[in-house]
Structure formats: structure tokens, C-alpha cells
Amino acid sequence: MNPSFVLNIFVTVIFAIVLYFILPILASDMPNQLSAAIGVLVGGLLVPALSKLFSSSNLSNDKDESSEVSTLYVGNLPYRADEEAVQEHFEQQGSVVSVRLMKDRRTGKRKGYGFVEMHPKGADKAIKNLNDSTFQERTLKVRLAKEKIEEE
Known part of the structure; x- marks a missing residue:
């Protein structure tokens, strides 16, 4: 209760x-x-x-940092990268809440981008340190994700 x-x-x-x-x-x-x-x-x-x-x-x-989450867009991911590897890479910058890697619905293959949810301080640090950095031989593009706009 x-x-x-x-x-x-x-x-x-x-x-x-x-x-x-x-x-x-x-x-x-x-x-x-x-x-x-x-x-x-x-x-x-x-x-x-x-x-x-x-x-x-x-x-x-008392706005607790644990209740706030920033969503990062991560582009140019290697197709062989999985959620666990991306999470380990981003956790070096701060606490990761979740990782979602996008897949093609028809083929099930990864699309090379995804979203990482982090606490705001870690997200800022990740953008600063991981944008244009190399991850599994690919140059990552990391930025704040745009808000999803629902159509009526």
C-alpha cells in the first residue's frame, strides 16, 4: 500500500x-x-x-537527480554493437538508465543508431566527451534527443 x-x-x-x-x-x-x-x-x-x-x-x-532523465541520440553506431556494450561505454560518463538500439522491423537488423537515457550530469558529460569519439571503429554522434511529437 x-x-x-x-x-x-x-x-x-x-x-x-x-x-x-x-x-x-x-x-x-x-x-x-x-x-x-x-x-x-x-x-x-x-x-x-x-x-x-x-x-x-x-x-x-528537493529535486532529486535520480528522478530526472535526459535522453541522448547516439548515431553512427556499429551494426554489431549491442545494448550492453553501449551501456558500458556510456557508464564511463555517468549513470545509465536505459539503452535502446533501433532495429529494422522487417529484417530485425540494427539501424546504426539508438537512444541512451542518463541522469542529466552524466548526459552532459557524455555529449561533451563521446560526440565525435571512436567506438568499435566508428565515430559516434551524440546529442540530446529531440522530443517525440505525437500527431493528433
Whole structure:
């Protein structure tokens, strides 16, 4: 179960219990079931809103490099190169998240280009150090990949 979901349930129950005892004191003609229902309603509405507020402020303050990924286009790859060899080559520059080498759908043969996903610092270093460098007797072309534009 998601920890934030469990926390939301816990705080909602606390609100319900507190309002179950406090509302009848404030409004003596209010039945206990109504005060508990109001507590659950208030807790159920406030807690998710507050948790979103706090979690989004924490994310913007503590942007973790591990959550950000840059995609690199790698061109002029040797046709015999596989994902593992490309990953080993790029890991010298930084942490590699994934490697995808493009293949012809019909023949299954590699097309000589692919994409490497890396953390931004490693990606910048890879562009600087690996563009126009030699890999398995081929001169690589490394740059940031263009965003894929989906047609409607």
C-alpha cells in the first residue's frame, strides 16, 4: 500500500475521532453520528489537499537527480554493437538508465543508431566527451534527443 494513502487514512480517522468528541460539546443538539460524519468528511477533504501541497513543495525544493532523465541520440553506431556494450561505454560518463538500439522491423537488423537515457550530469558529460569519439571503429554522434511529437 502507498505510504501516503495510509497516512491519509490515519489522519482522516484522527479528525473523525476528534470531531466526534468536540462537535457535540460545541453544538449540544448535534448527534454523535453526525459529528463523526463531519469529521470524516473534513479529514477526507483536507488531508489529501494538504498532503499534495506539502509533497509538491518538497519535490520542488528537493529535486532529486535520480528522478530526472535526459535522453541522448547516439548515431553512427556499429551494426554489431549491442545494448550492453553501449551501456558500458556510456557508464564511463555517468549513470545509465536505459539503452535502446533501433532495429529494422522487417529484417530485425540494427539501424546504426539508438537512444541512451542518463541522469542529466552524466548526459552532459557524455555529449561533451563521446560526440565525435571512436567506438568499435566508428565515430559516434551524440546529442540530446529531440522530443517525440505525437500527431493528433
